[in-house]
Structure formats: structure tokens, C-alpha cells
Amino acid sequence: MNKKVAFYTLGCKLNFSETSTIARSFEKEDFERVDFSEKADIYVINTCSVTENADKRFKTIVKQAQKNNPDAFVAAVGCYAQLKPEELAAVDGVDLVLGATEKFKITDYLNDLSKNNHGEVHSCEIEEADFYVGSYAIGDRTRAFLKVQDGCDYKCTYCTIPLARGISRSDNLDNVLRNAREIASQNIKEIVLTGVNIGDYGKGEFGNKKHEHTFLDLVQALDRVEGIHRLRISSIEPNLLKNETIHFVANSNTFVPHFHIPLQSGSDAILKKMRRRYLTNLYVDRVKHIRETMPHACIGVDVIVGFPGETDEHFLETYHFLNELDISYLHVFTYSERDNTLAAEMENPVPQHIRKKRSKMLRGLSVKKRRAFYESQLGSVRTVLFEGENKSGYIHGFTENYVKVKAPWDPSLVNTLHQVELTNIDDDGLVRIAFVSETVSA
Structure with a gap:
């Protein structure tokens, strides 16, 4: 019987693309890929270290793998594995840790799948x-x-x-x-x-x-x-x-017509401390240019709250900047100290309770912005790509400009493109539709 391998990916879309490539290398070695919730011979965890939560989740995921199969071989790859290989190797149950240059050669390290007392590390400078x-x-x-x-x-x-x-x-x-x-x-x-x-x-x-x-x-x-x-x-x-x-x-x-543009702060003073390569006037110019050429475009924004030295005045500057900007939604990140970064050594860290309060305020602003954007699109005709899940009797999809819509579940709609009219916003914040055309593309 072929040995079985399962994968768990933390973090960004880039990590997901790399997990798929690593999975294909296992398939070439005749491994059978199974879901992470199933019993496997090898569990591969692709890690992230952008936030503290991703670090903490790693241990939980290792425990899940051990629960599925106590004898399984557990390997860690990805950003956290490169930054703190010894820390991961010390986690109970981890057998192999591979750094940035080694992760795509993982099958070369799997000659012996017996459990190790301490994780084996192969990582590069x-x-x-x-x-x-x-x-x-x-x-x-x-x-x-x-x-x-x-x-x-x-x-x-x-x-x-x-x-x-x-x-x-x-x-x-x-x-x-x-x-x-x-x-x-x-x-x-x-x-x-x-x-x-x-x-x-x-x-x-x-x-x-x-x-x-x-x-x-x-x-x-x-x-x-x-x-x-x-x-x-x-x-x-x-x-x-x-x-x-x-x-x-x-x-x-x-x-x-969908752009996601990191801002990180609406305060030029904080942008300079972050060493970003622009100031707010350039950001305003980009948003203005998109709106002039594509009035219906969706514009998403990344923003970090609680950066060291961010005063109430700096934060309010960010809040008002975003409130007045013609954008569609926010991704809000609460600043967390990361080892070996300059920011972690900066003076005047923002207390955790204030970071949480500021994050909550911006998340509320994001809800308001998304609602206003959705309302601006009602009555327009857009093309929707329907997705594959039945969610409580509804099928969901996204328009080209990233409006999330819903329709009564119909399996024939999965992975098809349809022209629809956006009619009204439902109680859950998603947009109801009326079909305008037959399938644009099946």
C-alpha cells in the first residue's frame, strides 16, 4: 500500500501555492494525499510567522496530527521553520524541520520515517x-x-x-x-x-x-x-x-477591477518609523487614479494598529484618513513584537488593551466601508463566479469587483460564470441577486 501524506497550511496565499508544489513532489514518489483530519504516515505543516497567533497555532496542529496517528512522522516547513527551527524542533511530536532552501526537497529527507526524540533540523542561512x-x-x-x-x-x-x-x-x-x-x-x-x-x-x-x-x-x-x-x-x-x-x-x-494595497498607517510619522517606501499623499493618489479609471473597482487596505510610539493622535490620524478615503474594506492587523526586528526594540510600546481597542475601532470601520461599497453596487449588472460549497442552503460567489453574493443552492451553478443583477443586501451582509443571463461560462 502507498504511504499517506497530509498537509496543513498556515498563513498567506503564497504558502498555499507552495504547499501544493510540495504535495506534487510527494505524488511523484507515489504517496497518497489525504485530508489532515485523516490518518496519515506523514503530516507536513507549512508554517507562518507573521503574527503571534500563527506561532501558537503550530503546537495545536502538531497535537491534532498526533491524535490522528501517534506514530506518524511530523515535518515543519515554511517561515517559522526558517526563523526559529530549534524552537519548532523542540515541540513534542515534531520529527523534521526544513528551512527556506530545503522545503522543496522534503522527500529527499524521508529515507527513515521512524519517530525522533528531538526534531532534526536542516536549515540554511x-x-x-x-x-x-x-x-x-x-x-x-x-x-x-x-x-x-x-x-x-x-x-x-x-x-x-x-x-x-x-x-x-x-x-x-x-x-x-x-x-x-x-x-x-x-x-x-x-x-x-x-x-x-x-x-x-x-x-x-x-x-x-x-x-x-x-x-x-x-x-x-x-x-x-x-x-x-x-x-x-x-x-x-x-x-x-x-x-x-x-x-x-x-x-x-x-x-x-480589484486592488489590495497595503497602507499600514495613515500617519506619515508612523510610516517613516515603519520605513515604508511612500507617504500618505502617494496612497491618496493611487486610490484617486483607480477611482477615475474604474469607479466600480474594489479597493482593499492592510493596516497595522498599535505600532511602537503610535499615540492616540497618530491613531486618529489613521482612522480619519481611512474614513475619508474611497476604499471598500480593511484587513486590520494588531502589531505584535517579532524577534530580530528594529520595531521590537523601539521605545513607547502601546499597551495590549489599547492595541485591541484600536483594532476593534478599525474593524468596525471596515464593516461600514464594505456595506457602503456593496450599497453603491446595487442595481448594477456584474459577472459572478460561483463556488463549490453548500452553505446552509445557499451557494456563494464573487463578482469581478469582489462583491460577495448568495443564491439558493444549486449544484449546477458550481464553477460557472453568470451575469447577475445585484438586488439587495441580506441580513448576513451578503448581496442577493437576480439572474440576467444563462451561463456565461460553464
């Missing part, structure tokens, strides 16, 4: 992570996450990602297009472009800083790939989101 491994993940039958870039050359004072993933480097354009065609051939309707800093696309391997292609070259080439119905750009830095890219998306065949 992060400077050695100078090569690129392309990957993509198929989250469900409707969309795929396509990795186009890895690592980051920015030195934001709160962030450990450069320590966990190394320098900025990109897949070459031919490989990206090959992966996109492979995804399209599997009847997947939407591709989400992912990376650590995708606007920096084009930097080659081995620290080559020359951009062979730009991010604009990438989106123009992907727009010409046949069989892809939708392309969505994931998070992109405001200083790297150029006007020509915004114009191209506005007139594109497949790129959808």
Missing part, C-alpha cells in the same frame, strides 16, 4: 535562499493561486519576511505563462497572482537586481493566455502600483 521555485495551488475548483515572485528587499522595521524568505526574486515569464496554461487546462476560471512583493516582479535569481521583465510585462503577457476567464492581482505595494498598470487593468480582457 537565509542568504543562501537565492534561487526561485515556481508553484501554484488549486484552492478549490474555481480559483488557483499562482506564485510569480518570492522574497523581499524592503526593510520594514516590523517585518520578518525578508529573514524568512530571503531576497526578492522572480519566476521567469515563460514559466509563469506555462503554469497559467496548465491551470487553465484544468477548467479553473480564476487565477490569483501571489508573491511576497509582486510589484517587484522581474528580479532574477542569485541576487540579480536587473529586471528582465516588469510587473506590467507580466500582466500584459498573462492577459493574452487563452482559457483564463479572470486574473486577480493580490496585495501590491502602493509605490509599485504604477498608473500604466492601473490603466491596463481598466481595459484588460481578464484582469478584474
